[in-house]
Amino acid sequence: MPNGTDWIVLGDQAARLRVSREYVVLEDHWIPTWLEISVNGRPNDGPDPEGFARVEVNRNGVPRLVEFAFRASDPESQGIRQADFREVEVSALVEELVAGFTFRAQRGPDGESIVEPPLEGSDAYLEALRFIGRRRAGRTSRDITPELLERVARVYRSNIDRHPTKAVEHHFQVSQRMAAEYVSRARKRGLLPPTKRGQKRA
Template structure:
């Protein structure tokens, strides 16, 4: 069964619901996949996303931002306004069901309602996402960091790295430092951005 939930008054999310479409994440059942649509009212760009649970971790696997007919162009600020972590945590929280009991391989789960239940679900989803373990810092990964940095050198490149890898500012700065140390980015000069 396909279920649609509103995202305020700006869009909706849809997921297949039922025994064949659930995955267990901690003490919650989540849909394997959720499709998000923010249609772009008033000429704003349209956003679509595919969220998916991969190896027990709720993730954003695809996101598209596109101009609508007779709408304005996609701007840099459109990318900055999307918080992928908040979207994944909030939308999965809205679809989650809490496991209340498990006996003989049968799981009894209930969809909770109310603000407190929603906040608890968001915390559980966030914890599952943080449990992914440390990222391996490989030469390939550092090359990707350098590419992100160079593509955003005229804006705030370290913040672009932070957003791309969904990490803290200090961790993004560490990735950039390691990319420089590996010779993938030039040394810095005080007050000048170099890529």
């Protein structure tokens, strides 16, 4: 069992949660490397069974359900029923759990770091949910939106004295070719100035 983290009691103490203090960083998203949840009993039907789940996130930011268990400890209960298994939606369990603890760090107009907590139902949570869903579905390539290109331009400009395209490649976890495509599209949108071959301009 992981050490160094305490259980967080949720709601009316029907569930407890533990979250890793280590994160996988992809683009500007910070994803915990593991989470565990323990649920005590059925919400509306007695004390059993107890449920436990562990989700782990690999270095590519893909969360996986690696452990799941029911336990019926009350000898007078009905024990574990088929309905208990039918009620488990693995994708929803994994994605909603991880999204609730995935933080996105953005730069403010003055360059300060802004982190919006992914509170359930908030825009930050819904964005994290979409991001985690794409990771699990294997759709790691993303739409090249105006917002993405603005972020590309910021990363490029902040690394202009070193290797700006390489910085884009590493920041967004894309291939060298795709990083160059991002930079090219940012230039076409006027987010970066035109450049001559062999020259860097930002």
